[in-house]
Amino acid sequence: MPVTPPASAASLTPAQPRRRRKDARPAELLAAALEVFSVHGYAAARMEDIARGAGVSKGTVFLYYESKEALFRAVIEAAVLPHLDAGEALLRDDAPADRLMRELFEGTQRVLLDPLLSAIPRLVDAEAGNFPEVAAYYHEHVTRRVHALFGAVYARGLREGCFRAADVGVLCQLALAPLLYAGNWRRLPGVWEEACFDPETYCRTHVDMFMRGLSCAPEKQG
Amino acid sequence: MPVTPPASAASLTPAQPRRRRKDARPAELLAAALEVFSVHGYAAARMEDIARGAGVSKGTVFLYYESKEALFRAVIEAAVLPHLDAGEALLRDDAPADRLMRELFEGTQRVLLDPLLSAIPRLVDAEAGNFPEVAAYYHEHVTRRVHALFGAVYARGLREGCFRAADVGVLCQLALAPLLYAGNWRRLPGVWEEACFDPETYCRTHVDMFMRGLSCAPEKQG
DNA sequence: TCAGAAAATGACCAACGGGTCATTATTGGC
DNA sequence: GCCAATAATGACCCGTTGGTCATTTTCTGA
Numbered sequence: 001m002p003v004t005p006p007a008s009a010a011s012l013t014p015a016q017p018r019r020r021r022k023d024a025r026p027a028e029l030l031a032a033a034l035e036v037f038s039v040h041g042y043a044a045a046r047m048e049d050i051a052r053g054a055g056v057s058k059g060t061v062f063l064y065y066e067s068k069e070a071l072f073r074a075v076i077e078a079a080v081l082p083h084l085d086a087g088e089a090l091l092r093d094d095a096p097a098d099r100l101m102r103e104l105f106e107g108t109q110r111v112l113l114d115p116l117l118s119a120i121p122r123l124v125d126a127e128a129g130n131f132p133e134v135a136a137y138y139h140e141h142v143t144r145r146v147h148a149l150f151g152a153v154y155a156r157g158l159r160e161g162c163f164r165a166a167d168v169g170v171l172c173q174l175a176l177a178p179l180l181y182a183g184n185w186r187r188l189p190g191v192w193e194e195a196c197f198d199p200e201t202y203c204r205t206h207v208d209m210f211m212r213g214l215s216c217a218p219e220k221q222g
Numbered sequence: 223m224p225v226t227p228p229a230s231a232a233s234l235t236p237a238q239p240r241r242r243r244k245d246a247r248p249a250e251l252l253a254a255a256l257e258v259f260s261v262h263g264y265a266a267a268r269m270e271d272i273a274r275g276a277g278v279s280k281g282t283v284f285l286y287y288e289s290k291e292a293l294f295r296a297v298i299e300a301a302v303l304p305h306l307d308a309g310e311a312l313l314r315d316d317a318p319a320d321r322l323m324r325e326l327f328e329g330t331q332r333v334l335l336d337p338l339l340s341a342i343p344r345l346v347d348a349e350a351g352n353f354p355e356v357a358a359y360y361h362e363h364v365t366r367r368v369h370a371l372f373g374a375v376y377a378r379g380l381r382e383g384c385f386r387a388a389d390v391g392v393l394c395q396l397a398l399a400p401l402l403y404a405g406n407w408r409r410l411p412g413v414w415e416e417a418c419f420d421p422e423t424y425c426r427t428h429v430d431m432f433m434r435g436l437s438c439a440p441e442k443q444g
Numbered sequence: 445t446c447a448g449a450a451a452a453t454g455a456c457c458a459a460c461g462g463g464t465c466a467t468t469a470t471t472g473g474c
Numbered sequence: 475g476c477c478a479a480t481a482a483t484g485a486c487c488c489g490t491t492g493g494t495c496a497t498t499t500t501c502t503g504a
Contacts, residue, residue, distance in 0.1 A: 018498090020450075020451045020499085020500055022451070039351035041263065041348050041351065044351075044352050046492090048491075057453050057454060058453090058493085059453055059494080062492090062493065062494080068493090122347065123348075125344065125406050126345075126348040128409070129409075130266050135410055166427060167423060170423060173403065173404070174400050176403075177399045177402070178395065181399040182395070184347050185395070188357055201392060202392050205389070205392050210431070213430075213431030213435050239469090240470075240481085240483070242470055242481045244481065247481095278482075278483090280462090281463085281483055284462090284464080290463090
């Protein structure tokens with residue numbers, strides 16, 4: 001594999017003397033790990049680089065996470081679960097369903113256009129063959145929750161009579177796929193720039209087309 | 223990484239005596255490599271497994287491809303380019319644009335729902351951080367061609383007055399993303415089955431919604 | 445101030461896997 | 475049949491890297 005310079009530390013003033021910071025380490029390690037994993041993938045990520053990124057030595061990483069795989073799992077959980085909680089909070093809002101759906105899109109897009117966070121599904125997917133249990137966990141605790149969230153909003157729209165009937169699973173995938181993919185393209189140097197459309201236009205077009213396809217009301221466009 | 227049994231050979235009758243088959247080797251190696259790469263990703267794929275999958279010893283692989291990276295590139299080219307040729311042949315058909323667009327979808331879907339072929343974009347993407355030149359090549363020779371193909375059909379539809387105006391790059395991505403993602407989900411055991419919708423419904427729904435969103439004509443649904 | 449607890453280090457180990465090459469097996473021409 | 479020519483082998487080499495642990499440094503509180 002081509003040599004790549006080690007991941008530049010997130011918050012590393014050089015020659016920092018060693019410090020005991022038991023509480024701060026886990027979060028710093030998770031952040032550094034996500035950065036390295038997102039660039040190199042799981043297998044090609046070096047624990048040495050992750051450690052350097054967090055400003056510690058390699059040995060220290062293993063004081064907090066018992067193995068590379070354990071670190072990988074922890075990264076996924078820490079990066080994803082808070083956003084799911086935030087998403088589910090939306091359901092307590094009793095706005096009309098189409099408005100709720102657009103808010104759901106907006107939140108999802110905020111998460112998935114982040115180049116670090118968008119790496120998570122890509123990583124899980126890429127390693128599904130090597131870590132079937134991680135993929136199963138992800139499906140169980142993330143995908144399922146996302147679908148439930150989307151499904152709840154969709155069901156509300158059906159009751160209100162503003163959405164047309166369709167397979168909710170299919171719709172959910174169709175809603176998410178373009179956002180998941182956008183995250184990937186953004187990080188490729190040259191690709192996104194050449195296509196030269198901004199994320200805003202892309203997401204807005206997607207949401208508009210999707211909502212138009214979903215809607216029962218006769219269309220009125222501007 | 224968890225131990226996984228070696229890739230079962232595609233066409234390996236056991237204890238096959240060694241044979242000199244200079245012409246057949248490359249294709250067999252490419253097929254075996256794609257299979258192993260698609261399951262394990264690039265970094266975790268072992269040349270030993272690829273060799274076994276093709277019914278040869280590890281050393282033989284290096285007689286045909288000078289390195290793992292060269293094999294990786296060859297796999298990508300061999301898997302993708304023929305389908306691009308086929309796609310571009312569509313343009314010689316002078317059917318109306320919306321019909322052409324649906325044919326384009328159909329061809330794309332045939333390719334991307336294949337669990338092996340759908341691995342290609344995922345692999346390129348996952349390794350973009352480690353092999354920027356491969357990613358650049360892919361973008362240059364694959365993505366660009368796909369966009370040109372889609373763009374040609376779309377432009378025809380604009381001229382015929384049956385498509386509404388929008389950013390062609392955005393539209394192309396939106397058209398492809400759900401198909402690219404479908405390929406990923408299919409290979410995850412349990413995930414696809416639980417969602418229990420078949421690829422047909424998924425793709426048909428996507429195409430219908432997309433075409434409805436793209437169309438200028440007043441909608442008529444059944 | 446100092447002693448003991450515990451956080452951090454980095455030299456070290458062992459396994460793994462990409463890549464090599466001297467050797468062996470196969471084949472086609474004569 | 476026999477003999478180059480060459481396809482194929484697999485034991486071997488060695489750089490890389492996940493993971494360990496004896497040692498060093500930092501911190502706390504008495």
